[in-house]
Amino acid sequence: MMRGRFVFLGGLAMVGVGSVFGGLPPLGGSMNHVLVHLDGTGAFSLSVENPGVMELVEADEAFTGPAAVLNGTRFNAQYGWLVSGLWAPPAGTGVRIEVVEADPGLRFYAGRAFGSVSFMEPLHWTEGSDAGFAWDGGMLHNYAAVTAPGSYGATFRVSIVTPSGEPVDGYTPGEIGLSWAWTPDCAADLAEPFGVLDLMDISAFVSSFVVREPLADLALPDGVFDLNDIAVFVDAFVGGCP
């Protein structure tokens, strides 16, 4: 049964999200698929159609129903899992997608109903959920969501598993890193409430700076925390944000 489903859905991969999953929150930009291929040796290879950093976006209005989990966040669902080529898990097994590691503050939601997981259900350790889920092979755009500006990354693993989630001998999992960013509108507006410059922003900058978190990495060169970052913060703070 799984075999037919995978091959079938892989062939229908280009159907647009709007026509299939009407009523979803916006993706935040063009679809950018993670192509999932299983080669003849049983090894997964994963690649992104357009490598880059996906910009987390704000909704125009509050969502109702299950998508309300995105209210108060910036989110992006441009990345979508997609079968590449014709392959299928062996009979009696399935495909598991799991998060190996993710930056703090990054949350994930299903994006549609699949298998035993409901529309907008938390994924990948979000709100205490399991690290992974059983993927049915249909194009799937999970939502990544955050509540603070910064750069975020996560590493995912795709593997062949038994119904109880155990790895199947003879298959090699594939891994891929994905990236998102919420670029602050103003370099000094780093903490809630956004749109207001206050002590919370100073505190967020200082606490991020001392532990060298991306939030405080405001000036080039990236990855270096020095006086240039402090100067950018102070200038923006004193100058006030638009």
Ligand SMILES: [Cu+2]
């Ligand atoms: Cu897609």
